[in-house]
Structure formats: C-alpha cells, structure tokens
Amino acid sequence: MPDLTFHTFHALRIKGFATVDTVAEIAVVSVDEAHLHLSDLQQRGLARFRETSSLWQLTPSGREHHAQQLLDDAATAQAVEALRRPYEQFVQINHTFKVLCGDWQLRDGKPNDHTDTDYDGAAIAMLATINDQVTPVVEAFGDALARLLPYSSRLTRCCQRLQAGEANMFTGVACGSYHDVWMELHEDLILSQGIDRAAEGSF
16 A cells, blocks of 8 residues: 555544545645545445545444554554653643643633633643643654654644634634644554553543
8 A cells, every 4th residue: 555545544544534635634645635545445445435424434344454554554663662752741741731621611610601811811822832842742753753743733733823813723623623633643643552542541
C-alpha cells in the first residue's frame, strides 16, 4: 500500500466516521487524493460510505486490515521507542487540558453561556499557554514519526482562530476545533504505540 494511501487509511481509523475533507486534512493530502484512496478502500471492502450523512468509515475487515498495516509499517515500528518519553509529557499536559476544557464548557456546575469575557479570556489565555507547552512535545513526535508533525501547526492554527474570536475552535465538535485535533493526535499516539487506552485511563 503506497504511503499516502496508508495515511488516508490511518486518518479514517483515527476518526472512526469522517468526511472526505476531514480525512484529507489529517492525512495531509488533497481532497481529490483522499477521495481516490477512500474509493479504493471501498472497492476492496475495507471502507464504506454513508450517503445520508456523507461520512466514511472503515468496515470490520478494514479495521483488522489497518491493524496489520500499522504493525507492518516500518516507520511506526522504528518510532515507538522514541515516542515514549515525549508521550509521558503529553499525558501530563493532557490532564491539564481536560480540566481546562471542563472549565470552558461548565461554570459552577452549569453550562458556560460565554457572556463573561474575562472568564472566557482567562481560559483562552490558559489554552495558549498549554499550546506553547505542547508544541515542542508534538515536534518531538514529528521527529520520531513524520506523519505526526502536522498536528503541531494544526493545533496552533486552532489556537489562533480561537484568539481571533472563533469560540467554537475551543471544544466544538466535528468542526476541526482544538479539542478535535487534540483527540486525533492522542488517538494516533495510542494506535501507533499499541497502548490500551482503557488500561492507561488517559481519555
């Protein structure tokens, strides 16, 4: 399987359900390339397209085949040891990030209505600090495994858009928010290292 096709395959595994645009962004390929790769996976019985929602997903055999492809990927195998130390740092930052996301969504146990600009501004400033902390960690991931490097610029773009006033870029769902990209990165790291997420308890 050509490398870029594997990137598309891997991107769909990370998301579970995804539009072709989302797959293209994660895989760092054009939308046309992503569609071509997804169509090939579909023809091989490894992916399906849900027309009602315009979402792609892997079939059960696709998930099995992806697991084997990941095991056979030489770049991933070589990177596992190098990923371990920065991943420990990431997990620590992840805890802080989860707490911050809760603070952004809830205030005093109730949904945050985002009318208090000082409260929201402090949360956004904290996210910028977290982004500064995680950037060298993600760059270390990228040094170990090249396909992980784009997460750094994607996270920074989300942070910049949030600071520019796009409130959904914090924890918005299925919109390419900071939280979306962070979860994609975490899932990628979990899969690449063969970690049992439930055993680790780092959701």
